Amino acid sequence: MLRVLEERQFPFGELVLLAGSRSAGTKLCAGGKNLTVAQIDDESLASVDVAFFAAGASVSRRYAPVVAQGGGIAIDKSSAYRMEPEVPLIVPEVNPGEVSRHHGIVSNPNCVVIPLTVVLAPLHLAFGLRHVTLATCQAASGGGHMLVAELESQAQAAVAGDVLEHSIYPHVLYGNVVPGGWSMFGADTEEEVKIIEETRRVLGLPELPISVSTVRVPVAVGHSASVWLEFADAVDPMEARAMLADAPGVRVLDDPESQVYPTPRDAAGTDDVLVGRIRQDLGRRGGISLFFAADNLRKGAATNAVQVAELALVAG
Amino acid sequence: MLRVLEERQFPFGELVLLAGSRSAGTKLCAGGKNLTVAQIDDESLASVDVAFFAAGASVSRRYAPVVAQGGGIAIDKSSAYRMEPEVPLIVPEVNPGEVSRHHGIVSNPNCVVIPLTVVLAPLHLAFGLRHVTLATCQAASGGGHMLVAELESQAQAAVAGDVLEHSIYPHVLYGNVVPGGWSMFGADTEEEVKIIEETRRVLGLPELPISVSTVRVPVAVGHSASVWLEFADAVDPMEARAMLADAPGVRVLDDPESQVYPTPRDAAGTDDVLVGRIRQDLGRRGGISLFFAADNLRKGAATNAVQVAELALVAG
Numbered sequence: 098m099l100r101v102l103e104e105r106q107f108p109f110g111e112l113v114l115l116a117g118s119r120s121a122g123t124k125l126c127a128g129g130k131n132l133t134v135a136q137i138d139d140e141s142l143a144s145v146d147v148a149f150f151a152a153g154a155s156v157s158r159r160y161a162p163v164v165a166q167g168g169g170i171a172i173d174k175s176s177a178y179r180m181e182p183e184v185p186l187i188v189p190e191v192n193p194g195e196v197s198r199h200h201g202i203v204s205n206p207n208c209v210v211i212p213l214t215v216v217l218a219p220l221h222l223a224f225g226l227r228h229v230t231l232a233t234c235q236a237a238s239g240g241g242h243m244l245v246a247e248l249e250s251q252a253q254a255a256v257a258g259d260v261l262e263h264s265i266y267p268h269v270l271y272g273n274v275v276p277g278g279w280s281m282f283g284a285d286t287e288e289e290v291k292i293i294e295e296t297r298r299v300l301g302l303p304e305l306p307i308s309v310s311t312v313r314v315p316v317a318v319g320h321s322a323s324v325w326l327e328f329a330d331a332v333d334p335m336e337a338r339a340m341l342a343d344a345p346g347v348r349v350l351d352d353p354e355s356q357v358y359p360t361p362r363d364a365a366g367t368d369d370v371l372v373g374r375i376r377q378d379l380g381r382r383g384g385i386s387l388f389f390a391a392d393n394l395r396k397g398a399a400t401n402a403v404q405v406a407e408l409a410l411v412a413g
Numbered sequence: 414m415l416r417v418l419e420e421r422q423f424p425f426g427e428l429v430l431l432a433g434s435r436s437a438g439t440k441l442c443a444g445g446k447n448l449t450v451a452q453i454d455d456e457s458l459a460s461v462d463v464a465f466f467a468a469g470a471s472v473s474r475r476y477a478p479v480v481a482q483g484g485g486i487a488i489d490k491s492s493a494y495r496m497e498p499e500v501p502l503i504v505p506e507v508n509p510g511e512v513s514r515h516h517g518i519v520s521n522p523n524c525v526v527i528p529l530t531v532v533l534a535p536l537h538l539a540f541g542l543r544h545v546t547l548a549t550c551q552a553a554s555g556g557g558h559m560l561v562a563e564l565e566s567q568a569q570a571a572v573a574g575d576v577l578e579h580s581i582y583p584h585v586l587y588g589n590v591v592p593g594g595w596s597m598f599g600a601d602t603e604e605e606v607k608i609i610e611e612t613r614r615v616l617g618l619p620e621l622p623i624s625v626s627t628v629r630v631p632v633a634v635g636h637s638a639s640v641w642l643e644f645a646d647a648v649d650p651m652e653a654r655a656m657l658a659d660a661p662g663v664r665v666l667d668d669p670e671s672q673v674y675p676t677p678r679d680a681a682g683t684d685d686v687l688v689g690r691i692r693q694d695l696g697r698r699g700g701i702s703l704f705f706a707a708d709n710l711r712k713g714a715a716t717n718a719v720q721v722a723e724l725a726l727v728a729g
Contacts (some may be wrong), residue, residue: 191652228696232639234590234628236672256572267672273629274550274637274677276690276704279668282694284650293695308696310639310704312550314590315631323548323626334600350490354597355585356583361590374592376600380544380624380663 098151101125101399107406115141117156127343131290147406150174151399170409172402178204180297186298189344189404191218196408203405208397209288209320210223212296212370215396216389219344220337225329229296230308232323235288236316236361237270238300239393240278244270245317275313276412286311318362319395323389331383338375346396351375359390367392368400385407415443415556416465418714423722431457433472459483459653463504466490467715481517486725488718494520495611501616505720506662507534512724524555524713525604525627525636526611528686531712532640535660536615538654541645545612546624548639551604552677553586555709556594560586561633574614584627591629602627616625635677636713647699654691662712667691675706683708684716 102109102376112127115137123134135141137160148164150157152175161171178184182274183196186204191214196203206214217226239245243265251261251271261262261269279286288311297305328330342349350359351373359371370391378384391397418425428443431453435626439450451457458464464480466473470493477487477494494500499509502520507530512519533542553560559581567577567587571594577585585593595602604627611622642648658665666675667689677688686707692701707713 180626230546230641230696232626234550234630250566251523253572256569268676269678272632272678274635274706275674276637276639276676277669277672277674284669285667285695291693308546308694308700308702310641310642310690310702312549312639312704314550316588316590319590321592323592323628325546325624327625353593353600353602356593358591358593360584360592362585362588374600374626378624379601379605380546380622384624385670386624386626389627390590405432 098149098398098403099125101395101403105403105407107403108410109147113141113145117152126282139163140148142169145169146171149402150405156317161202169201170199170406171202172205172406172409173202174205174398174402176207176291178202179206179291180298186295186392187405187408188214188299188401189408190215191299192301193408196405197412199409203409205293205398205402205405206299207288207291209235209292209322210299211390211397212320212389213292213296213324214299215323215344215346215370216341216372216387217296217300217326219340219347220326220328220332221302224332224337225249226300226302226305226326227329228306228308228327230250230325231292232310232312234312234314234316234321234361234392236319237313238265238318239320239397240313248315248317255314264408270313270315272315276310278313279311299319308309316361318365318388318392318394320360321364321388322386323386325378325381325384325386327381332376332385334375334385337385337387341372341375343400346370348370348377349373361390364392365392366395367385368396414465414715415441417719419676421445421719421723423719425463429457429461433468435472440552455479458485461485461724463712465722467716469689475622477518484517485517486722487518488521488722489518489724490714490718492523492607494518495522495607502611503721503724504530504532504615504717505724506660507615508617509724513728514723515725519725521608521714521721522611523604524709525549525551525608525638526615527614527713527717528636528705528707529608529640530615530639531660531662531686532657532688532703533612533616533642533661535656536642536644536648537618539656540648540653542616542618542621542642543645544622544643546623546641548626550628550630550637550677552635553629554634554708555636555713556582556629558699564631564633586629586631588631590625594629595627609626619706627719634681634708634710635706636709637675637677637680637704639702639704641694641697641700641702643700643716644728645696648701650691650693650701653701657688657691662686663688664690665689675704677706680706680708682711684712686712
């Protein structure tokens with residue numbers, strides 16, 4: 098968050114860092130200044146103009162309304178308000194106009210939904226989206242920094258020839274592919290439900306059919322997914338590629354013959370959604386298939402939140 | 414191969430190991446005996462009853478006919494004969510009857526096609542398969558032992574804080590997800606084309622529409638895939654689960670609430686195809702979704718080949 102604010106030269110006068118009692122007192126460097134994290138409370142938020150919430154949903158539910166009541170705007174990266182009709186859910190490349198109807202809180206979508214909708218929006222506009230199927234390969238950092246640390250420990254153990262242990266996560270993630278680890282809503286993961294609901298909301302397509310399977314892979318940073326799309330009419334992959342090449346927030350990497358396609362390693366540290374392997378779906382006449390990768394910590398979270406704040410400032 | 418032959422107590426009288434000049438002279442232990450690999454030539458194959466080919470397609474094309482002409486049977490794990498109409502392509506749980514029409518050569522399908530068809534066959538029989546979508550997560554060992562070694566070197570470098578290098582593979586596989594690395598047939602990987610063609614052939618459904626995306630992940634052993642299926646009629650996931658629980662070669666692991674589902678780590682070293690996350694496809698009324706994992710070196714290759722040989726011996 099702090100790095101993205103600096104990189105984008107976010108026009109703040111004063112920067113205040115707030116956290117719960119466990120992290121209060123921590124010292125951080127931002128904008129060339131040494132800052133101490135203070136304890137969050139109602140008073141500390143009352144006069145804030147823009148607040149970024151990067152804690153859990155319960156913290157956002159408790160404190161985002163305080164920011165709104167004080168006349169400020171809360172940009173919430175948690176899932177607390179994503180499905181609240183009163184709260185805009187925004188991907189700046191997709192539905193920037195929504196920001197104007199906020200009442201002091203704006204929500205940031207899930208880290209898969211942001212890159213997915215960046216890719217889908219221009220294609221929907223041109224061809225009329227009718228169905229989405231996606232199989233994700235999600236990075237450990239999406240499960241929190243403790244999971245990244247556990248994955249690193251497992252790598253060390255594997256290289257040393259030791260037994261691989263796990264405690265944060267229900268399975269060993271190193272050298273594995275795990276189609277779970279999220280809370281379940283019946284037979285579906287919480288992540289699958291979020292992807293369906295939030296994608297529909299961001300695209301303004303409340304009935305869009307979405308088939309989704311979420312999977313965790315031994316990658317530190319960078320979510321990726323295999324995607325199949327159907328439209329009102331048959332779509333030429335060349336046309337879709339041209340459309341995506343012109344789309345905001347997208348970088349097309351698509352020359353598989355020369356081994357050029359998106360990977361999480363290429364996406365990590367960038368703000369673009371990388372898209373490639375754009376091709377005819379051999380299984381559905383007129384459909385197309387593609388693969389995307391994006392940095393789940395940047396465009397999937399922090400960068401999107403800062404872009405939303407920039408939009409809100411322009412909107413006034 | 415040798416381990417599987419021993420485990421299954423394959424009834425051979427004499428075991429002969431043959432290879433090209435590079436590997437001839439190597440000593441291996443099999444069936445409690447020390448054996449020396451001899452140089453392959455026509456004469457060495459003339460009196461063989463059953464020959465397993467585990468080299469490249471060109472070796473199979475050169476020598477499998479010699480075995481057939483000598484009255485023996487060649488079980489070919491390469492891609493050489495998979496689409497030859499005269500050569501049966503067999504997954505013993507799916508189309509065992511095909512073996513009787515061989516003319517001295519039987520082909521073993523691709524390492525994704527074997528577990529996929531083991532899962533699809535009982536469902537097709539019960540419900541009438543109409544469409545398959547699958548996104549694979551394929552292990553490094555599917556790309557050869559050199560790729561496994563490169564992945565291990567990268568793990569060592571990562572743990573040591575060194576730069577990750579690659580030479581075998583077009584990208585760093587460690588901590589990455591790579592939607593390529595195969596030869597291309599136009600916009601599709603060779604692997605995608607094989608999966609479509611061979612799945613249709615094994616199931617005896619030459620028109621079955623298959624949408625597929627192949628991806629390599631940093632896993633040593635165990636291919637896995639997210640799968641969506643459509644049938645002639647709506648399918649109840651409970652019924653599909655019961656069907657799969659009774660199917661040969663399948664082990665259902667499906668209690669995601671308790672974090673029970675298939676992973677490559679669980680599949681490695683076993684001969685079963687592990688299936689779980691069997692659920693309604695929220696994006697297509699009546700469709701179902703599932704996830705499978707299987708050992709690509711065992712059921713995906715060696716075990717299937719030995720099972721085929723067992724079938725051929727019974728068929729006479």
